Amino acid sequence: MKTFDAVIPYLKKGWKKIAVGLFVLVIVDAVQLIIPKIIQRTIDNFSQNDFTQADILKSSLFIVLLAAIIVVMRFVWRILIIGNSFTLEMGLREKFYKHLMTLSQNFFNFSKIGDLMAHATNDLNAVRMLFGMGFIAGADIILMATASFLFMITINVKLTLMAIIPLPLLSFMIGYFGSRLHRRFGKVQASFSTLSGMIQESISGIRVVKAFAQEDAELKKMQEYSNNFVKENIGMAKLSGFFHPSLAVIISFSTVIVLVFGGQAVIKGDITIGGFIAFFSYLGMLVWPMIAIGWIVDMYQRGSASLKRLNNIWETKPEIINEPETDFNINELQGSISFKNLNYKYPKSSDMIFENVTTSIDTGKTLAICGKTGSGKSTFIDLLCRVYNPPKNSIYIDNHELYTIPIEVLRKNIIMVPQDIFLFSDTVANNIALGNPSASIEEVHKAAKIAAVYDDIMEFKNGFDTVVGERGVTVSGGQKQRIAIARAILTNPKILILDDALSAVDTKTEKQILQNLLEARKNKTNIIIAHRISALNHADHIIALDKGTISEQGTHDELLQLNGLYNELYEKQKIEEKIGDVK
């Protein structure tokens, strides 16, 4: 992908506005170029006897009129081209966000939120500046520089050639500083994303920060990153601070040359006074584009550096996609699942998580998974849901190899309540209806009842309309889990997975929820992961994961008889429960 490929479609879409804007810009420039000519003529006419006060007034009014035209026209091109650059930014932001949504969990595991936020703000800004102000100034520069140069030549060729002697030095300076500015801007951006990422993480983890009295340490860390950001910016400011004035110095050489040699020409009578004054005006018009070149180079460097960073994201391929073998005739799943000799290790890791794991569950049955922490329970279902891609030919649903099932069908038919639950800053009702926004409020209530959270919600100040999450009330860990379970139940999927989703509720409530759930989901497949045996014993089939394999599997009674890991956990938890009862 070439740096500018991504913006081309948006430029094509807005070409009419850009063309009209450029056309208006040409008119503005033409008008600006006429003004010195009028001044020249007026001054030179002073020496003629028939030039009256009225003529001077006429010329002055004409200049005022032209200035008014310039004001209106400038307004027009600003609206058209700058306006269009905002549309471009909007389009790119949408493209960025859309692409981000297609990327896998794996991508997010290895990305810093601060970086992604910097792309969505600073980088998009820089691109907009380049294609708004940068573009218009670029066009303006080329037009004005060429035209004023030509006008200067019409006044005096020799003087023009002398005036431009210092200009090659300009291009040298621009080339030299350009690449430095580019590199420096990269560093500024990187330090900004580190800083914003750190603040973001610190605020998200504020509980831990406070609990461990780490406020000062966090503040110190922030100051350090903030200092670094300032340091990089000062470096940038130093560079531009030297760059722009040095351009002005080079340009002042031109002014001196014109003053000395142009003055002599006037004395000798080679140029009229009007011509000399007009020449100065044109030199001014030639010079400001030269100064502005620095500014545009700067904008170009920032814009293209930002686009490169955005391109990196756009070039990241989504990993979880429909593969060539996907059979789009599959549009419904029943819910029987089988794992055949599943081997798995995470990308970028060398440890095998699973070796030769084989098990199955029929439609409408409940599979339970237990095992020590870190034994791979979450990974097991993440592979089934294709949060991560499993090896081919190792997982089957309804005898369809997993990769033959379209992703959309998989997502619609398998709903998981993950271990780390996330509620949006929205009402409880909307949070529950997330996967089924058209559900009636009665259905939402019913789901909440099955998840045994209805009474809790009714006790909130605004019931189901209570806002939870960042901007609303704080819900307890157990309430959060049950709201998430209600959310999953409402979608009524063919396969429902609870990944340790009952860990924060007491044993009695857990029992209640499981009873409700199995009752409501007769004939549908469930997978329940839990640490507590009490959550598992109703399952039709239980597997215990240990050291990358299924160490035991069977029904609750069968596993107890094995006298192994399962039995050990069961006995331990029975004692714990008894102690709990005594307390």
Ligand SMILES: Nc1ncnc2c1ncn2[C@@H]1O[C@H](COP(=O)(O)OP(=O)(O)OP(=O)(O)O)[C@@H](O)[C@H]1O
């Ligand atoms: N994205 C990942 N990349 C690399 N390794 C991972 C990743 N996620 C988990 N692991 C590793 O895989 C192993 C299994 O993790 P997993 O989360 O599946 O365990 P678990 O049985 O669900 O544990 P818990 O009971 O604590 O939830 C662990 O050793 C873990 O460190």
Ligand SMILES: [Mg+2]
């Ligand atoms: Mg887990």
